[in-house]
Amino acid sequence: MSDSLPHRFVLASASPARRKSLQAAGIEPEVLVSGVDESVVVTDRAEDLCLELARLKALAVLARLSPAASASEDTGTGKAASTGTGSAASTGTGSAASTGTGQRTLIIGCDSVLAFDGEILGKPADPADATRRWLRMRGRSGVLHSGHCLIDVADGRRAEAVASTTVHFADISDDEIAAYVATGEPLAVAGAFTIDGLGGPFVERIEGDPGTVVGLSMPLLRRLLAELGLQITDLWTTVAPGGQSVEPIGNVRS
Numbered sequence: 001m002s003d004s005l006p007h008r009f010v011l012a013s014a015s016p017a018r019r020k021s022l023q024a025a026g027i028e029p030e031v032l033v034s035g036v037d038e039s040v041v042v043t044d045r046a047e048d049l050c051l052e053l054a055r056l057k058a059l060a061v062l063a064r065l066s067p068a069a070s071a072s073e074d075t076g077t078g079k080a081a082s083t084g085t086g087s088a089a090s091t092g093t094g095s096a097a098s099t100g101t102g103q104r105t106l107i108i109g110c111d112s113v114l115a116f117d118g119e120i121l122g123k124p125a126d127p128a129d130a131t132r133r134w135l136r137m138r139g140r141s142g143v144l145h146s147g148h149c150l151i152d153v154a155d156g157r158r159a160e161a162v163a164s165t166t167v168h169f170a171d172i173s174d175d176e177i178a179a180y181v182a183t184g185e186p187l188a189v190a191g192a193f194t195i196d197g198l199g200g201p202f203v204e205r206i207e208g209d210p211g212t213v214v215g216l217s218m219p220l221l222r223r224l225l226a227e228l229g230l231q232i233t234d235l236w237t238t239v240a241p242g243g244q245s246v247e248p249i250g251n252v253r254s
Contacts, residue, residue, distance in 0.1 A: 012033070051147035107153060
């Protein structure tokens with residue numbers, strides 16, 4: 001495949017935060033929600049869980065874009081094989097596939113979980129659950145793990161890894177917890193908190209990449225792209241006023 005082909009970058013997630021992170025980094029993604037049932041993966045390791053879910057999301061979107069390519073992938077829902085936190089691994093199926101768009105299509109699947117006090121915490125079940133979590137988390141720390149799975153639709157190759165960041169929570173009051181939970185924001189995010197929204201003031205500091213906590217690590221994405229022979233600058237775009245057209249501005253290699 002020619003490196004001069006334009007790139008189509010598909011985000012297998014409905015997360016506005018992940019989309020904004022990509023846009024801020026010069027990448028205009030197409031959003032296709034995977035619809036994966038997250039309850040099908042059972043494991044006691046947070047790193048395995050988030051990576052397996054990220055992989056399943058990316059593969060689900062691959063199946064929609066290119067059924068022939070996804071047919072050869074192992075989509076089993078058992079315990080994930082860990083690639084190690086922050087390290088990338090790539091696999092190839094050896095099968096060619098095309099979305100018929102004349103573009104090189106890439107899919108990124110992501111999933112985040114919080115490891116706290118020996119538990120794996122995804123999104124809270126309800127406001128009461130979010131409140132209980134914050135009563136436990138305040139003044140303490142946890143580790144936010146975000147799994148990333150990048151697939152090149154053309155040949156089925158994928159690169160995947162987990163990024164992890166330690167989060168230190170502020171010792172917030174009962175009233176602050178009640179007010180925060182009442183906004184509804186904690187119910188929509190892993191660990192019941194954000195750093196790029198209303199929850200930001202309740203995080204004292206972090207140790208690691210803030211993008212991991214948002215749900216997509218751009219430095220890790222850069223490394224995963226390199227595994228597939230791409231530079232992140234290849235995906236840079238400029239959007240015309242009104243967002244009606246997107247033109248590539250990254251490096252084009254012959």
